[in-house]
Amino acid sequence: MSDDSHPSCCTGAHGVVNDAHVHDHDDEFASLRHDIAQAVRDVKAKTPLAQSFTNFVTINLVANAQLAAGGTAAMSFLPDDVIDTASISGADYINVGTLLPFYADALPQIARAFHKSAHPWVLDPVAAGIGRTRTEILRAFRATPPTIVRGNASEIIALADMWGLNQANGNNPETRPAGVESVDEVDAAVEPAKRLARFLAASAPAGKAAVAVSGAVDLVTDGEHVYRLPGGSALMSKITGAGCSLGGVTATYLAVAEPLTAALAATLLYNRAGEIAEAKADGPGSFQVHLLDALWNLTPEQVAASAIVAQ
Numbered sequence: 001m002s003d004d005s006h007p008s009c010c011t012g013a014h015g016v017v018n019d020a021h022v023h024d025h026d027d028e029f030a031s032l033r034h035d036i037a038q039a040v041r042d043v044k045a046k047t048p049l050a051q052s053f054t055n056f057v058t059i060n061l062v063a064n065a066q067l068a069a070g071g072t073a074a075m076s077f078l079p080d081d082v083i084d085t086a087s088i089s090g091a092d093y094i095n096v097g098t099l100l101p102f103y104a105d106a107l108p109q110i111a112r113a114f115h116k117s118a119h120p121w122v123l124d125p126v127a128a129g130i131g132r133t134r135t136e137i138l139r140a141f142r143a144t145p146p147t148i149v150r151g152n153a154s155e156i157i158a159l160a161d162m163w164g165l166n167q168a169n170g171n172n173p174e175t176r177p178a179g180v181e182s183v184d185e186v187d188a189a190v191e192p193a194k195r196l197a198r199f200l201a202a203s204a205p206a207g208k209a210a211v212a213v214s215g216a217v218d219l220v221t222d223g224e225h226v227y228r229l230p231g232g233s234a235l236m237s238k239i240t241g242a243g244c245s246l247g248g249v250t251a252t253y254l255a256v257a258e259p260l261t262a263a264l265a266a267t268l269l270y271n272r273a274g275e276i277a278e279a280k281a282d283g284p285g286s287f288q289v290h291l292l293d294a295l296w297n298l299t300p301e302q303v304a305a306s307a308i309v310a311q
């Protein structure tokens, strides 16, 4: 275990990490940090397009967050539009937060096209476990899976269960529909997240995938390694779309980086941005404004130096 196994050792006011300290003492994650910094740099330099098919509630925050991270945004709900645009987008983002009846055909059709062309995409399985239509859509994705799944703990547990990944290990935790908020702790999602990541990797053309579980301490896994990412702000759950926009920004990084790097970079960026925004905000309204500013202002080095704790 490195110094980073004790995140409090390197965090100052508002949990902001002392960059120099982490770099000096942290060989364990040196190569990961290098890749994370490169992904953040590449997005700022290349302004990659990550296209989104996302919910109506937070669509504007998703686009603004992708732009603030340095990427480009395009939102669409038409399969032909999404599939055509995928040829120029580095990655796509699908979020099932608000569904319309035609999505039951549209979303599996889009996922099949992504699979056929080996196009990377991020799934946010919002409210997994609720409703027949959402369940049918999420079940259908099992045959043509995303490259990254990003969700809160309840959503990750429900999706792994829906895809039969929990039963396979003789462990079938009780699933409870959670709405769009998590009713489970990140810790409860460690094994489902690892199984999900291994399943995604087995279907990925390059054999690489990741799962990101958000919460007070986030978790990212490629199925083999598990990383805990402390920080952020409780105010992130007092605006709508912190998680949705984190998914969109994960797709932005996936346009330039491998899945594990992309998931880590986006999650670390959000943790740091949340801390900075909390220090400046008066409440949720100004928090969202400061969050976008922090996404814009954080440097690749600051993102890469954030606390990472190996499991």
Ligand SMILES: Nc1ncnc2c1ncn2[C@@H]1O[C@H](COP(=O)(O)OP(=O)(O)OP(=O)(O)O)[C@@H](O)[C@H]1O
Pocket: 126, 151, 152, 153, 180, 181, 182, 214, 215, 216, 217, 218, 231, 232, 233, 234, 235, 236, 237, 239, 240, 241, 242, 243, 244, 245, 246, 267, 270, 271, 274
């Ligand atoms: N108590 C907390 N302390 C610190 N950070 C938090 C806390 N709760 C959530 N976050 C951060 O908020 C972001 C979104 O995570 P959250 O788990 O709230 O997503 P979500 O439930 O999918 O959100 P939404 O569906 O509203 O978009 C992540 O960056 C996460 O680290």
Ligand SMILES: Cc1ncsc1CCO
Pocket: 055, 057, 058, 097, 098, 126, 180, 240, 241, 244
């Ligand atoms: C509030 C809400 N309802 C459906 S999607 C969404 C955004 C947070 O997931």
Ligand SMILES: [Mg+2]
Pocket: 124, 126, 151, 152, 180, 243, 244
């Ligand atoms: Mg969510």
